[in-house]
Amino acid sequence: MTAGGEAMSATVVLVEDDPVIGGHVIDGLRRHGYSASWCRSGREALASLVEADVDVVLLDLGLPDLDGVAILRQLRRLRPELLVIILTARTSDIDVVVGLDAGADDYIPKPFELSVLLARLRAHLRRGARRGSADPAPHQIGGLTVDPVARRCVVGTRELSLRPKEFDLLVALTSRPGSAVSREELMSEVWDENWFGSTKTLDVTIAALRRHLDEAAGGEGVVSVAVPTIRTLRGFGYRLDPPRSS
Structure with missing residues (x-):
């Protein structure tokens, strides 16, 4: 991360089935310097993330094929080092707590502004970059x-x-x-x-x-x-x- 707040070199995988939200987020990530790819289902995400060189996963909880919380738990077992931010329309306290308790590092409720997502992502990456100190x-x-x-x-x-x-x-x-x-x-x-x-x-x-x-x-x-x-x-x-x- 530079002093001016530009994006760090990071690889992000978005797991989102909504074509409008997915296209908007992927375009925004790439415009801000991230290497970003898009999985449209839970099964596709699990298959691609087992050994992929990935820094961050943006995970929608409302996927059509697999429950997002179940995917999150599997990701934590397979890749405990991954930074996982859940994107969710489930805004009740219990739903948010379940997602965080399953292993998410953070959550962003839908609908959200791209600027909020990018700012939250930069915050996590800044913190990760300072661990060496x-x-x-x-x-x-x-x-x-x-x-x-x-x-x-x-x-x-x-x-x-x-x-x-x-x-x-x-x-x-x-x-x-x-x-x-x-x-x-x-x-x-x-x-x-x-x-x-x-x-x-x-x-x-x-x-x-x-x-x-x-x-x-x-x-x-x-x-x-x-x-x-x-x-x-x-x-x-x-x-x-x-x-x-x-």
Whole structure:
């Protein structure tokens, strides 16, 4: 990304069955410097994305052949490193949460302006480009170790598989254990300093992190490991509390 905000070199796959929306988005992506291709069905998308060199997937949830959430879950299993932004006309809280919980990094409700989509895409790519500047020192809190450089998260002796935003959020919290961190600060640090719109994606990512930590600390066949707790600070944000000494 240049200082002037021009598009980074990124390969984007749009999964959208609507010919009007699809044509408009593909044309806009290409005009702004992205290498963009278009899949018109879920089956076509899954077949093409298994080994394709892709940075971003823009996924419509309302596809005619396969359920978008089911496609998203398969993509997460096949390509956990992909940045996935869902495009959805399903705007109820439960539908949005289901999409984010299935592994989406963000969502954009339909109808949307192309300028909004492009701005949100630039925000995610800017954040991804800055990952190399992370603190090189691993963060160790109780039985949890987070290595920002190697992008590894270990609970006891068990390594966790986290989505990119889950890992970035955990780095942000473990870098200042015991300190209250506002929602705005986390959105700026983990997503982008110019972020706008809903912060629901933050809440869903926090919930996913809690599940990962709880399962790793006391899952079946695992010796109990002391891990920090992510506390919700109503009206403010979150705090990572170190485990209490026994």
